Every structure is written in C-alpha cells, then in structure tokens.
Amino acid sequence: MQSRAPIVLEARGITLRYGEVLALDQAEASIPAASMTAIVGPNGAGKSSFLKSVLGLEPATGTVRAFGLPVAQALPRIAYVPQRAAVDWGFPVRVIDVVLMGTYRQTGLLGRASAPIRARAEAALDRVGMADFASRQIGALSGGQQQRVFLARALAQGADLYLLDEPFAGVDAATEAAIIDVLKALRDGGATVVAVHHDLATVDSYFDRVLLLNRRTLAEGAVRTTFTRANLALAYGPALHLDSAA
Amino acid sequence: MTLADIGRALALQAGYNAALVSLGAALLGAAAGAAGTFLTLRRRALMSDAMAHATLPGIGLAFLVMAAAGGEGRFLPGLMLGAALTAGLGLWAVQRLARQIHEDAATGAVLASFYGAGIVILTLIQGLGVGRPAGLETVLLGSTAGMLRADAIVIGLGGALVASALWALRRPLAMVAFDPLHAQMMGINPRRMDAILMALVLAVVLVGLNVTGLILIVALLVTPAVTARLWSGTVQGVALRAALIGAGCGYGGAAVSAGVPDLPTGPVIVLLATAAFALSLVLRTRAHG
Numbered sequence: 001m002q003s004r005a006p007i008v009l010e011a012r013g014i015t016l017r018y019g020e021v022l023a024l025d026q027a028e029a030s031i032p033a034a035s036m037t038a039i040v041g042p043n044g045a046g047k048s049s050f051l052k053s054v055l056g057l058e059p060a061t062g063t064v065r066a067f068g069l070p071v072a073q074a075l076p077r078i079a080y081v082p083q084r085a086a087v088d089w090g091f092p093v094r095v096i097d098v099v100l101m102g103t104y105r106q107t108g109l110l111g112r113a114s115a116p117i118r119a120r121a122e123a124a125l126d127r128v129g130m131a132d133f134a135s136r137q138i139g140a141l142s143g144g145q146q147q148r149v150f151l152a153r154a155l156a157q158g159a160d161l162y163l164l165d166e167p168f169a170g171v172d173a174a175t176e177a178a179i180i181d182v183l184k185a186l187r188d189g190g191a192t193v194v195a196v197h198h199d200l201a202t203v204d205s206y207f208d209r210v211l212l213l214n215r216r217t218l219a220e221g222a223v224r225t226t227f228t229r230a231n232l233a234l235a236y237g238p239a240l241h242l243d244s245a246a
Numbered sequence: 247m248t249l250a251d252i253g254r255a256l257a258l259q260a261g262y263n264a265a266l267v268s269l270g271a272a273l274l275g276a277a278a279g280a281a282g283t284f285l286t287l288r289r290r291a292l293m294s295d296a297m298a299h300a301t302l303p304g305i306g307l308a309f310l311v312m313a314a315a316g317g318e319g320r321f322l323p324g325l326m327l328g329a330a331l332t333a334g335l336g337l338w339a340v341q342r343l344a345r346q347i348h349e350d351a352a353t354g355a356v357l358a359s360f361y362g363a364g365i366v367i368l369t370l371i372q373g374l375g376v377g378r379p380a381g382l383e384t385v386l387l388g389s390t391a392g393m394l395r396a397d398a399i400v401i402g403l404g405g406a407l408v409a410s411a412l413w414a415l416r417r418p419l420a421m422v423a424f425d426p427l428h429a430q431m432m433g434i435n436p437r438r439m440d441a442i443l444m445a446l447v448l449a450v451v452l453v454g455l456n457v458t459g460l461i462l463i464v465a466l467l468v469t470p471a472v473t474a475r476l477w478s479g480t481v482q483g484v485a486l487r488a489a490l491i492g493a494g495c496g497y498g499g500a501a502v503s504a505g506v507p508d509l510p511t512g513p514v515i516v517l518l519a520t521a522a523f524a525l526s527l528v529l530r531t532r533a534h535g
Contacts, residue, residue: 057427080431091287091424092479101421104432137479153428 005032008161008192014053014062016046023049024060025216031161031194031209036187038197038206038223041213041235047196048083048165050213055080055163066161074161076105079154081164084147089139095149096134099124102156124155129178144175151179162186164195180206203227252505256497260504263398267390268500270398271457273405275466275496275515278450279488280412282467283474284443287423287481292350293340293444295464296357298451300336301329302364302460305385306371313377320378322397325385326452329460333448336360387510388459390500397456404453408446409489419443420481457496462512466492469519476530495519 009031016024024046031037039047053060056072057080066074079102099121100113107113113121125131128148138146147167154162162183168176183193183206194211197203203210203223210227212218212235219231251260258265285291308328313319336356343352371379381389412419418439421429426436447467454463474487499515 052427055431057430075431075433078431080428082425082427086427087425088423092475092481092484093420093424094480097480098424101424101428101432104417104421104429104434107417 005034007031008033009054009064009066009194011054011064012062014050014060014064016049016053016058016060022215024053026062027053027213027215028217029054029194029211029220031192033192034187034190035209036183036193036195036207037209037211037220038195038203039211039213040197040200040203040227041218042237045214045235047213051080051163051165051194051196077159078161078163079157079159081150081154081162081167083165084143084150084170089146091138093138094134095125095130095136095138095141096121098138098149099152099156102153105157120158121152121156124152125149127155127182128152142172144171147171148175148178151182155182159191161192162194164193166196166198168197168199200232248505250505252502255501255504260501263393263395264500264504266395266398266402267393267504268497270400270402270405271390271496271500271511271515272493273402273409273496274450274454274457275405275470275492275494276489277405277408277412277446277492278454278463278466278496279470279474279490279492280409280485281443281447281450282469282471282492283481283485283488284412284416284419284423285447285467286471286475287420288440288443290440290444291464291468292353292357293337294447294451294467296340296353296360297333297337297444297448298460298463299357299364300339300360301333301451301455302361302385303367304328304330304332304364305382305455306364306367307332309371309377309379309382310367318378319376320382322394322400322456326455329452329455330448332360332364333451337444337448384459384510385455386459386461388454388457388462388512388515390457390503390511391507393456401453401457404449408449408453411442411446412485415439415442416482416485423481457500457511458515459510459512462516465516465519466495469516469523470495473519473523473526476526491519491522495522 007030009029011029014024014027027050041047049058052058054064064071067077103117103121106117125134128151130145130148130152167179187193204227208223209221210223211220212231214235218234219226254260255264255268258268285294305325305328308325309319312321312324339356340352368382418434421434422436422439430436451463458466470488470491473491474484477487478484495515495518498518499511502514503509503511
C-alpha cells in the first residue's frame with residue numbers, strides 16, 4: 001500500500017564533509033506521501049546533518065527533490081523543527097510571536113499579521129495544547145512546552161512535509177504523547193512526517209517507516225520489515241540488544 | 247556659569263547650531279540603540295567594537311590623501327569614506343581569521359592591530375606639517391562642541407536613515423537572530439541579513455565618529471540595548487526603548503559638551519547610558535524581587 005503512494009521526498013548521494021570529517025557519505029532517502037518515518041542511528045551518525053543537508057541548510061553535495069521539484073523551490077511546503085538546543089531561549093519573544101514566524105512567507109517583510117493569519121497561529125497553539133500560553137515569554141516555558149511551541153510554528157506554516165530533529169529530546173511524557181498525537185493526525189490528514197528519533201523502544205508504536213543511518217543509509221522501509229535485529233546490528237554494531245526489535 | 251550653559255543647551259536655547267547638534271546626536275543615539283538591539287541579540291557586539299577601532303587607520307590615510315591633494319584634510323565625508331574602507335577591511339579580516347582561530351580572539355587581534363596602526367599614522371601626521379591636523383584626534387573620544395552645522399545635519403540624517411532601515415527590516419533581523427535555520431526555511435538569507443546589519447552598524451559608527459568617538463561607540467550600541475531588555479519582552483519593544491534611551495544619552499551628551507567645551511562628548515554619553523542601565527537594574531530587580 002505504501003509502496004504505491006507517490007514519493008514526496010527523494011534524496012540521492014548526500015555527502016557532507018566538516019573539514020577532514022566525513023559526516024555523510026552518499027546517504028539517501030525515498031519518502032512516500034502520508035507516511036511517518038523515523039531516522040534512527042547511533043550518536044554521531046549524521047542524523048541531524050542529514051535533515052539539514054536535505055533542506056539545503058548545510059553545504060552538502062547530492063540531489064534532493066521534493067514534490068517533484070528541486071528542494072529549494074519546494075521549501076514553502078516543507079516545515080522544519082530544529083533541535084531545541086539550537087535556539088537562544090533567553091531571547092525577548094513571546095510564544096505567539098514565535099508561532100507567527102511560521103507565517104513569514106504569507107505576511108512578508110513589511111506586512112502585519114492579518115486577522116486570519118493570527119487566527120491560524122492561535123489554532124496551531126491550540127492543537128499542541130498551548131493556547132493559554134500565547135503571551136508568555138518563551139524563556140519562561142519548560143523544555144516540553146518550548147518543543148510544543150516549535151511544533152505549533154511548523155503547523156502555522158501549513159506545510160505538507162514535516163522534518164523534525166529529535167522532537168522528543170528532553171521533553172516530559174505528556175508532551176511526548178501530545179506531539180505524537182499531532183504528528184499522527186498530520187499523517188492521517190495526508191501530510192508526511194520525518195523525525196530524527198533516538199528511542200528505539202518506541203519506533204514501532206510511533207512510526208510506520210524507519211531509515212537506519214550511520215553516515216550512509218543502511219536500510220529504509222516499513223518498520224515491520226526493516227527494523228530488524230540484523231539491520232540494527234549494521235547501524236549500531238552487534239552488541240546492541242533490544243527486545244522490541246523483531 | 248557652566249551649569250547654566252548646560253541647562254540652556256538642554257532646553258535648545260544655546261543657539262541654533264547647538265540645538266541642531268543636540269538633535270543630530272539624539273537621532274544618532276536612537277539609531278545606535280536600535281542597531282545595538284539586533285547586534286546584541288545576534289551576539290555580535292564585540293564585532294562592532296573591532297569595526298569602530300578599525301576606522302582609525304582609514305581616517306589617517308584619508309587625511310593624508312586629502313592634504314596631499316591640497317586641502318586641509320579635515321573634510322568629514324572624505325574622512326568617513328576612509329574610515330569605512332579600513333573598517334570593512336577589519337571586518338573581512340575578522341571573518342577570514344575566524345576560520346582558523348576562535349572569533350573572539352580574531353576580533354581582539356583585529357581591534358588592537360588596526361587601532362595601533364591608526365595611532366601610528368595619526369602620530370606621523372602631527373609631525374609632517376601637512377594640512378590642518380589639529381583636532382583630528384577628536385574622532386577618538388568625540389567632541390560636539392563647535393561642530394559645524396553641515397556635520398550636525400549629516401549626523402542627524404544618517405541616524406534617521408539607519409533607524410528607518412532597521413524598522414523596516416525588524417522582522418527578518420529578529421528571525422535570523424532567534425533561529426537562523428528556521429529563518430532560512432522561510433526564504434530569508436541569514437548571511438545577507440547579517441551583512442545588512444553590519445553595514446547599518448558601520449553607518450552608526452561612521453556617523454558617530456565626531457559624537458561619541460570611535461573608542462566608545464560600542465557603549466552607545468550595547469548599553470541602551472541591554473538596558474531596554476530589562477524593560478521589554480519583545481524585540482520591537484526592546485528596539486524602541488533602546489532607541490529612546492540612546493536618543494536621550496546622545497542629546498544629553500551633546501548638551502553637556504556644549505556647556506563644557508573641553509569635555510569630550512563620548513565619555514559623557516557613556517556615563518549617561520551607564521546610569522540609565524544601573525537605575526533600570528535596581529528598579530527591575532526590585533520589581534521582580
């Protein structure tokens with residue numbers, strides 16, 4: 001069934017060097033529409049770098065097409081949720097202003113947020129359970145609340161493809177459940193979700209596809225057929241024991 | 247007598263020229279406060295200090311070129327052009343060095359070496375007997391006393407232009423400072439925004455040469471911004487308050503300078519800004535405690 005869904009994101013030969021270090025070596029991905037894919041791999045495998053390279057946020061080589069276009073032209077349809085640690089949380093900004101940043105392509109350089117756009121931002125906050133926090137300072141929130149605000153910013157953009165970097169890192173259990181509910185609802189509504197994920201125990205309950213990465217793509221496909229002991233040993237080495245892996 | 251002079255200057259009663267100079271300094275202060283807001287949010291405050299110090303060799307060289315061409319060498323737009331050239335060179339040097347060493351070390355190295363070169367050139371000029379170098383050293387600490395009407399207008403217009411540009415670009419500048427990767431996803435080019443910001447800061451530095459002087463301009467960029475941060479939780483609110491504080495400091499500094507002609511303007515402005523910061527710190531800490 002999934003194999004017949006159109007491919008919305010196609011990355012080929014993604015190679016990235018940081019000086020002498022080869023962070024990514026011909027990594028690839030082929031993501032079908034309306035799916036949820038976990039990018040899994042050991043620390044330093046290049047998972048975050050892969051997401052950023054796919055979006056053109058790193059000086060990587062390779063080709064990426066999204067929605068049949070070169071990725072640079074498809075960016076308005078793609079939302080990116082960076083790692084929480086990548087942002088200065090002492091910044092003077094309110095929650096609603098962060099969410100409105102997701103609508104920049106609609107409001108533009110000089111425009112003010114119109115009433116419908118403001119309503120869209122508030123609805124996005126509501127979807128992640130943060131409607132009551134609109135005028136709070138972002139720095140006054142807990143880690144989980146900050147992550148929800150980041151997700152709301154992506155929702156306000158109204159994208160068709162969501163790329164998330166460790167959305168569950170350092171968040172409370174309630175936030176983790178709220179985020180996964182939103183992501184599943186997005187997929188059920190036809191959107192495509194790709195997330196860097198570090199908790200192998202939840203891969204099969206959260207995601208329907210998995211991409212195993214260790215500088216290059218070792219395996220990619222449905223969780224049932226791809227998230228296997230043999231494939232995990234390829235990514236993590238043979239010492240890994242994990243009960244949830246088939 | 248002096249206090250009465252300062253009072254007249256503050257009330258814009260010290261003559262048309264002095265009033266113009268005070269208003270020009272206020273507009274410069276507003277631009278510096280707003281530019282400093284984005285500069286500190288982007289964590290580039292020290293870069294502006296290096297850039298300011300790197301103007302000095304350019305000022306000396308521009309003086310020499312203009313004196314050699316037969317002039318007095320003190321033509322302000324000419325000095326500003328020279329200052330802009332070596333400040334740009336200094337900025338390029340910081341970015342080039344930052345590939346090999348840490349950016350803070352690169353900033354310090356460029357600041358000191360360019361400033362040292364500038365002092366050597368200025369000292370040589372004093373001994374050469376060309377042009378009219380007397381008073382050239384006011385670019386170090388600023389002096390608004392006896393400033394020409396045309397200079398005051400250049401300063402005011404420059405400040406107003408920089409402040410308007412910052413107002414127009416406040417959203418993309420804030421987005422790049424908060425989360426550059428997300429800003430890029432939204433179609434904003436972070437490198438271009440950084441270049442525009444540094445160009446606007448350079449404009450503040452150049453326009454401020456005769457007001458605060460190049461050594462202390464960093465205080466007019468940074469102090470109003472961090473003071474305003476104590477009073478507001480939004481970028482727009484911080485930038486507006488920083489502009490107001492900067493304007494007040496520029497205005498007050500120019501007025502005191504008009505009353506005490508031997509006192510350089512830069513240190514007075516810095517002390518006013520520091521007082522505003524200290525007062526805000528006490529008031530806001532008490533409000534939160």
